Amino acid sequence: MPEERKTINDFKLLIHLLKERKICKRTVVVWPEESHTQEAVCKAVHDGFIEPILVCSKQTMEDYAKKNAFQCIIAESPEDAARKAVELIRRGEADIVMKGFLNTDVLLRAILDKEVGILPKDTVLTHITVAKLHEYPKLLFFTDAAVIPAPNDKQRRAQVQYIVDLCHAFEIECPKIALIHCSEKVDERHFPYTVSYRALKAESETGAFGKCTIDGPLDLITSCSVEAMKIKQINSPINGETDALIFPDIEAGNLFYKTVTLFCHAKTAAILQGTMAPVVLPSRGDTIESKYYSLALASLISK
Structure with missing residues (x-):
């Protein structure tokens, strides 16, 4: 009989799975000139899921x-480090x-270079965060908190596909994807993106994104609360049990990211998607733990 795979519903289980599968990925660390990055790398090496290649100053060496x-x-220099790191991937x-x-712009410049970068032509670059909140029973995936200011239709389709694929990598068989708005109404005049939400929902019903359930527009509370769905008498296949949130723009995504980390003390991991290899792109203010979990996330999905 085939091995039954459990849904990865917290970061501890993710680390356990990486160890169990003996996953170890060659990770190029660009300009690791401060202690948080260095400690996160050491922890990941200790747990066996990365083999680091440092591109650094002589002093750090x-x-x-x-x-x-x-x-x-x-x-x-940082610019030289970014170029050399991208070359290793290529x-x-x-x-x-x-x-x-x-x-960030120094690294992105090297990644996005049209001749020697690592973003394939006509491919969408986006940012995905995975968060573990104390009051939510499973991991919560969301996009985009860092890269695309206001996604167009092509970019939003790519965001949906990336996040569905990532949920599948976490053994979520049929992820529930909520298209986030401030209400449940399509409003073409004031919020034209809600019209594209309706189109995405229709596409998903044809199987365009693989096995998933997509609904929207939905507000954040109804997306993540069974009780709120019942109180508001909203009939949705999401049923207040969303796995992933697609935010309308970077402002909403970034504010949500900073709110859950600052006030809810959420544990997070984040990566760029669309590139030839996963890119761990933490803020310089992110914790050691967040950088460590981001390395684990990248290791899971790296080909």
Whole structure:
């Protein structure tokens, strides 16, 4: 009989699965010049799911890489480090990119370079977060908190496909995807994206995104609360048990991300999708734990 696979519903189970499957990915760490990145990398190495390649300064090589016996490539600057990291991915010598202590736009410039970058032509780049909140019974996936300001129809379709695929990687057989708005009404005049929500829902019913259930527009509370669905008498296949949230724009996604981390102390992992290899793109203010979980997430989906 085929092995029965359990849904990965928290980060501890994710780490256990990586160890059980003996997954270990070559991870190029770009400019790891501060302690949080260094500690997250050491923890992931200790748990066996990454093999790091540091692209760093001479000082970091002496103080950190040699001390831990990590493979190291010297870079003269953050820009040089970003270019060298992307080159490793293009040559097939690394599986994952992790951003260290450099500005996001520096790394993105190298990733998006039309000639030597790692975003295939006509491919959408987006950002997905996975969060574990104390009061929610399962992991909550959402997009986009960092990359696309106001998704067009093509970008929103890609966001849906990426998040469905990621849910499947977490062994969620038929993920429930909520298209988020401030209400449950389509409003073409004030909120034209709600019209595209209706189109996405229709597409999903044809199987365009694979096995999933999509509904919207829905507000956040009804998406994530069975009780709220009942009180508002909303009939939705989501039934207040959403696995993933598609936000209308970066402002909504970013505010949600910062709210759940600051006020709800959510545990999070986040990656870029669309690139030739998963990219771990933490904020410089993210915790060691968040960076560690992001490495685990990238390791799970890396080909």
